[in-house]
Amino acid sequence: MISEVKGGLTAVPGYRAAGVRSEIKEEGPDLLLLASERGPVPAAGLFTSNRVQAAPVQVSKKHLEDQRLGAIVANSGCANAFTGREGVRKARQMAEFAADSLDLKPGDVGVASTGLIGSQLPIDKIEEGIKKAKEELSNSxxxxxxxxxxxxxxDTVVKEIAITVELEDDSKVTIGGAAKGAGMIHPDLHATMLVILVTDAYSTSAGLRTTLQTAADQSFNMTTVDRDTSTNDTVFALANGLAENERITKKSPSENFQKGLNYVTRELAKMIARDGEGATHLVEVRVEGAKDDEDASKAARAVAGSNLLKAAIFGKDPNWGRIAAALGYSGATFSPSRISFSLLGGGSEAPLVLKGEPLPDDAIDAGEELLEEEEIQIYIDLGEGEGSATAWGCDLSKDYVEINSRYRV
Amino acid sequence: MISEVKGGLTAVPGYRAAGVRSEIKEEGPDLLLLASERGPVPAAGLFTSNRVQAAPVQVSKKHLEDQRLGAIVANSGCANAFTGREGVRKARQMAEFAADSLDLKPGDVGVASTGLIGSQLPIDKIEEGIKKAKEELSNSxxxxxxxxxxxxxxDTVVKEIAITVELEDDSKVTIGGAAKGAGMIHPDLHATMLVILVTDAYSTSAGLRTTLQTAADQSFNMTTVDRDTSTNDTVFALANGLAENERITKKSPSENFQKGLNYVTRELAKMIARDGEGATHLVEVRVEGAKDDEDASKAARAVAGSNLLKAAIFGKDPNWGRIAAALGYSGATFSPSRISFSLLGGGSEAPLVLKGEPLPDDAIDAGEELLEEEEIQIYIDLGEGEGSATAWGCDLSKDYVEINSRYRV
Known part of the structure; x- marks a missing residue:
């Protein structure tokens, strides 16, 4: 029912995009422009819960008050966070330049920035970049x-995905997404990293928002690289209705559309975790048998976030005591004598603890072998109830420290 | 009023100690025995809030029910955590061996372990070690x-301290302490690392416990190395009364004794932070102007715990945006436009942000120079109220990763 298709944002009918160099970052393209061919369409956004909210977050929240967007402009290399009123003015200007070039109102434009906190946006460069991007907009x-x-x-790899999904009325909708991750990744509540999602589904803004929140809670909000929640986390979703499916609303949601969006957001979340700064492993933590889903979520996030466990995984050491310790401080309810956990990877499983009993050393040797795999799963059964959750993270490598100790990244 | 004196635990009249090799660790002494010459005396303990509680924690809680201890036995190299009923039996045996050798009841002995989680304690070695330690007990x-x-x-350095403090009745009491820290350091609530405190103060157990909790809340509980809360955190305090001061009780506490214990616990906490695994800097985070002390504490702990900021400090990069981001997710109330912060070290101060305004780059260059110091302070004024708190941490270095990726440390 869900099929991946080539490309990302522009795989969806009715959207054009461009990535150009505006000379904010030291090299490479650093300005994104996304335009809806239909003009403003129903849109939803999720933003960081960090008390220090970047200027573009403040501006985009405002622009989303009417729940419609016609374009998104985003830059990397400068977060425009902690930049005071001047920063807000510049984020607004950024939206104005994009609106002018696309014949929209500034309020129709979502704005996002990522990069160094605390320096002002070089707005002339942004203006030039937007002009250039406007010329290069394409649906290729x-x-x-x-x-x-x-x-x-x-980030070391481009993160994008596109799928088609058949809805209950036999219509076929396309969902495309692009994301950036890497560091300062520990989204909280209604927060996430920088993600743009577009679809041709026909949906009200409220229907889109509800579906998006559900998808984010089981994807971005379950991802951690370093337990640092960013000032700039932003997800935008636009739905232009070209697929002409039966309209999705808050009261009549589409289960299939939800599944499609879940798929896209989960895949993007995994790409972000896999490409965490310095990461050598993608670590999926699956918790079952929890008292409830909330407990499972706490447990999964604590294990995925433990510096000590992450360093052990980097060292390919199945140091399961650190799993037990992280579970213990997670806040989840369980009895140590009833929990079981194992490592999975490359198609095999290495049980480590069975109903509170550590397994003999040769079982642990199997775990060690398994940590040669790049993608591993830690499977945990808390032995309490029916709650379950999955979290994604990565290992903690010397390169994480190297990357983040470099001058002003 | 407070004077540091030479030594640690044995600087206090009425206590003898020994550290011997029982061959649990690969090298060096690994078994501590501490004996009160007066036999059982008023005692207090604080233990980890981790749901997975090590066997010695379970046993020591039991032994402290009568609020008296006459001896402490502790080992390094094996945490005796997640070791089931067999582990509890071995922790009890450890107390029994110590009690036998000192002519005490097992319930008079506090037990502590630190090291690898999940392996059983080699109890024969512990027994031999205790015999040897008994012979070597000394007040030197x-x-x-x-x-x-x-x-x-x-740990790379021994952590001990002793002070004398004059009480309100002109008596002079001595307080000595020993601690271990290094990794899995993020004590929570009533928890801390492994710390032994002894004093000759005359105090009830309840008086001692109250004083200890207050001291721990402003020292150990404000220290973080890696945001991982241990399964074995333990603090013991013994008060033998030899100083013959006016008795300290819960209802008639001694402010000076509190100050003395605060001093000792804070110095030990700083030693632990300074010697965090792989640390190259001791980082003190001082927050003032918070809505209340609790908010100040949240803010200070979040900043001290941020992986990103810690990596920047390792790289000597005054990346103050990461301070702002950590404050923002700390949960403390503040307005970004009213906060100020600066770096202090080696007697100079480098302001970074003043009432929400980032300072020009040359101010930041001063911060960069200041990060050459081994001990730095991050001073933060939240501009909200009268609350204040101090937290201690360290930087995040490649050596932290190296140490914790080594096989089964």
Whole structure:
């Protein structure tokens, strides 16, 4: 029912994108422009819960008050965070330049920035960049990829995806997404990293928002790289209705559309975790048997976030005591004598603890072998109830420290 | 009024100590025995809030029910955590061996362990070690230092301190302490790392406990190395009354004794932070102007715990945006436009942000220079109220990762 298709944002009918160089970052494209061919369409946004909210977050919240967007402009290399009133003015200007070039109102434009906190946006460069991007707007898949590339900071790979999903009324909708991740990744509540999602589904803004929140709670909000919640986390979703499906509303949601969006957001979240700064492993933590889903979520996030466990995984050491310790401080309810956990990877499983009993050393040797895999899963059964959750993270490597100790990244 | 004196635990009249090798760790002393010459005396303990509680924590809580201890036995190299009923049996045996050798009841002995989680304690070695330690018990300062050395795991320096403090009735009491820290350091609520405190003050157990909790809340509970809360955190305090001061009780506490214990616990906490695994800087985070002390505490702990900021400090990069981001997710109330912060070190101050306004780059260059100092302070004024708090941490270095990626430390 869900099929991946080539490309990202521009795989969806009715959207054009461009990624250009505006000379904010030291090299590479650093400005994204996304335009809806239909003009303003129903849109939803999720923003960081950090008390220090970047200027573009403040401006985009305002622009989303009417729940419609016609374009998104985003830059990397400068977060425009903690930049005071001047920063807000510049974020507004950024929206104005994009609106002018696309014949929209400034309020129709979503704005996002990522990069160094505390320095002012070089607005002349942004203006030039927007002009250039306007000329290069295209619905080719290359343009979509280039626009996703323009979001990257310490990311090492472009993060984009597109799928088609059949809805209950036999219509087929397309969902495309682009994201940046890397560091300062520990979204909280209604927050996430920088993500743009577009679809041709026909939906009200409220229907889109509800679906988006559900999808984010089981994807971005379950991802951690370093337990640092950013000032700039932003997700935009636009739905232009070209698929002409039965309208999705808050009261009549589409389960299939939800599944499609879940898929897209989960895949993007995994790309972000896999490409965490310095990461050598993608670590999926699956918790089952929790008292409830909330407890499962606490447990999964604590294990995915433990510096000590992450360093052990980097060292390919199945140091399961650190799993037990992280579970213990997670706040989840469980009895140590009833929990079980194992490592999975490359198609095999290495049980480590069975109903509170550590397994003999040769079982642990199997765990060690398994940590040679790049993608591993830590499976935990808390033995309490029916709650479950999955979190994604990565290991903690010397390169994480190297990257983040470099001058003013 | 407070004077530091030479030594640690054995600087206090009425206590003898020994640190011996029982061959649990690969090298060096690994078993501490501390004996009160007066036999059981009023005692208090604080233990980890981690749901996975090590066997010695379970046993020591039991032994402290009568609020008296006559001896403490502790080992490094094996945490005896997540070891089931067998682990509890072995922790009890450890107390029994110590009690037998000192002519005490097992319930008079506090037990503590630190090291790898999940492996069983080699109890024969512990038994031999206790016999040897019994023979070496001494009140020389060297014996105190050797006992503190026996607590070390990845610690690189011995952590001990002793002070004398004059009480309100002109009596002079001595307080000595020994601690181990290094990794899995993020004590929570009534929890801390492994710390032993002894004094000759005359106090009820309840008076001692209250004083200890207050001291711990402003010292150990404000220290973080890696945001991982241990399964074994333990603080013991014994008060033998030899100083013959006016009795300290819960209802008639001694402010001076509190100050003395605050001093000792804060200095030990700083030693622990300074010697955090791989640390190259001791980082003190001082928050003032918070809505209340609790908010100040949240803010200080969040800043001290930020992986990103810690990596920047390792790289000597005054990346103050990461301070702002950590404050923002700390949960403390503040308005970004009213906060100020600066770096202090080596007697100079480098302001970074003044009432929400980032200072020009040359101010930041001063911050960069200041990060050459080994001990730095981050001073933050939230501009909200009268609340204040101090937290201690360290930087995040490649060595932290190296140490914790080594096989089964």
């Amino acid at each position: 898949w290359e343009a979509g990829t280039e626009s996703a590339r323009a979001l990257m900071t310490t | 300062w060297e014996a105190g230092t050797e006992s503190a050395r026996a607590l070390m795991t990845t």
